[in-house]
Amino acid sequence: MVHYIIDWSLRNRFIVLFLSLGLFIWGVFAVKKNPIDAIPDLSENQVIVFTEWMGRSPQLVEDQLTYPMVTNLQGLPRVKYVRANSMFGMSFIYIIFEDDVDIYWARERVLERLSTLNNTLPQGVTPTLGPDGTGVGHVLWYTLAAPDMDLGEQRAIQDWYVKFALQNVSGVSEIASFGGFQKQYQVTIDPNKLLYYKLSVAQVIQAIRSNNNESGGRKFEMSDIGYIIKTSGYLASMQDIEQLPVGNQQGNPITVSDIGTVQMTGEPRLGIFDQNGEGERVGGIVVMRYGENAAAVTENVKAKMKEVAKGLPKGVTFDIVYDRGELIKESVSSIKHTLIEEMVVVSLIVILFLFHWRSALSIIIQIPVTIAISFILLNAFDISSNIMSLTGIALAIGVIVDNGIIMSENAYKHLAERYHSTHQASTEA
Incomplete structure (x- = not known):
């Protein structure tokens, strides 16, 4: 079978070249379409249900919120298992679905089941779904640099202006605010006066x-x-x-x-956010949706920040604390340098040992064509370009190069033997 393929390819070399060119062009488009991230998303396919019931103990939350919801959600289709966590005033339920389940289909099933729990939960308690993001969806952290503004005003700007503007960016699931004070009116009642006025x-x-x-x-x-x-x-x-x-x-x-x-x-706080030991800051976390391109989302968010900054009070600016986009650029740049170095080293080795530039050219051409075809397969299996997948491609290039060198050397050897036997026969004749 292999001999037949080789023989057919040699007899139809132009067809093989056109097929290779077509696959290479398709692969170039696949590279542009493939989502890029720095780290692989190994999180489970889950839907989070968050319920708040402030002022209640963890045991009370467990008995009246977590237990009835968990027992009701366990019968959902294609659910692997249900986890739950009860704490002071809050209940978290994690519904883990099978890996091939569409996340938005899963969220619809959870919402349908939650709609039947209104009569079993305490009055005024409403379960809500968490954001449609993964465990590695935190692609960008930022803070507001406002040295002349108190933390309450900074949090108000974050919650009522910045948050709403950045949530409109394509691919953003949620803007989670942190730090500062959430303003509220507080009424302190004197129990003796209540008793006096009945x-x-x-x-x-x-x-x-x-x-x-x-x-x-x-x-x-x-x-x-x-x-x-x-x-x-x-x-x-x-x-x-x-x-x-x-x-x-x-x-x-x-x-x-x-x-x-x-x-x-x-509002009473459970912690503070301090940046570089310089004092408290107010900011937000950009959470990316499932299956989005992390590099594109971060660039779009930073572009939107430039527009939002025009409406901020004087002296208030954005300070980006964590940017996944920079890590992605460094990862892609490292892979590019690796590929270029491998192509140069392979060319030198082939030319040095074979003294044949055509053999070196045939091996070098295999590298970009193979990489392009690999991205077609990445898109087909819904795998993003990350450190793991790109490193695997870089390692596989070594195998491709070795095969190319071996095949070129073997062909060179057989051609030399054939030439030598033909020349010897002509000499004897």
């Missing part, structure tokens, strides 16, 4: 919640002009909260300021 904490909460709202009325016409009635009741300052009526005593309103104090503060 009020409860639930009444105070209900009064604040019901008065922080807007509602619409009907439309009416007067003098051929249409008017729309609405009430504006959103709370805008601490004074608005202090003046809210909670109850009355002998016809006199009891306001929030009569039973406690209102102040602007930050």
